[in-house]
Amino acid sequence: EAGVTQFPSHSVIEKGQTVTLRCDPISGHDNLYWYRRVMGKEIKFLLHFVKESKQDESGMPNNRFLAERTGGTYSTLKVQPAELEDSGVYFCASSQDRWEDEQYFGPGTRLTVT
Amino acid sequence: AQKVTQAQTEISVVEKEDVTLDCVYETRDTTYYLFWYKQPPSGELVFLIRRNSFDEQNEISGRYSWNFQKSTSSFNFTITASQVVDSAVYFCALSAPYNTDKLIFGTGTRLQVFP
Numbered sequence: 001e002a003g004v005t006q007f008p009s010h011s012v013i014e015k016g017q018t019v020t021l022r023c024d025p026i027s028g029h030d031n032l033y034w035y036r037r038v039m040g041k042e043i044k045f046l047l048h049f050v051k052e053s054k055q056d057e058s059g060m061p062n063n064r065f066l067a068e069r070t071g072g073t074y075s076t077l078k079v080q081p082a083e084l085e086d087s088g089v090y091f092c093a094s095s096q097d098r099w100e101d102e103q104y105f106g107p108g109t110r111l112t113v114t
Numbered sequence: 115a116q117k118v119t120q121a122q123t124e125i126s127v128v129e130k131e132d133v134t135l136d137c138v139y140e141t142r143d144t145t146y147y148l149f150w151y152k153q154p155p156s157g158e159l160v161f162l163i164r165r166n167s168f169d170e171q172n173e174i175s176g177r178y179s180w181n182f183q184k185s186t187s188s189f190n191f192t193i194t195a196s197q198v199v200d201s202a203v204y205f206c207a208l209s210a211p212y213n214t215d216k217l218i219f220g221t222g223t224r225l226q227v228f229p
Binding site for chain 2: 031033035041044048098103106108
């Protein structure tokens with residue numbers, strides 16, 4: 001069974017540019033989560049999808065971040081325009097059952113904004 | 115508010131030494147889960163264990179063991195006879211299901227095991 005995959009693995013962009021991160025969850029997992037780790041700090045929750053619906057987006061930092069999950073399959077996280085403080089590692093995770101299943105994480109996308 | 119504290123930023127040991135990674139949590143929920151994840155150099159977060167708040171039994175899995183103590187709000191992780199392959203960043207996390215299933219992570223502890 002394939003794990004959670006994320007693309008790209010690393011992205012370097014200039015301040016003001018747009019970047020789109022992609023996450024493919026484990027097949028059959030309805031729950032998809034985005035997290036971010038900035039500069040050695042804790043990993044912080046961004047948002048949670050159940051199928052194509054946003055269940056909880058309380059962690060989204062501001063309206064420069066837009067997350068979508070087309071047809072309840074893969075998800076994209078767009079940052080527009082990117083700022084220096086957006087640099088970090090963006091993790092995606094998926095789970096089958098919200099309450100009974102652990103979250104399986106992808107390898108992350110390292111975003112560097114210069 | 116929920117919070118996870120991993121006071122040890124970095125630990126270095128020599129192979130075959132035992133090492134304990136500390137984790138202290140805060141929550142007002144009576145039902146919660148505690149987790150440990152491992153992040154090897156390849157970058158992905160690897161699930162190690164989930165513990166329910168109602169189950170305080172210690173758990174052992176090979177060289178890994180976990181000590182959950184509600185009285186001190188701690189969920190410590192011990193690696194016995196450490197190996198070079200154990201070198202990684204280890205994260206402790208907390209979730210309070212039936213409220214929100216998002217994970218609250220600590221800042222991680224980097225473990226370096228030298229040969």
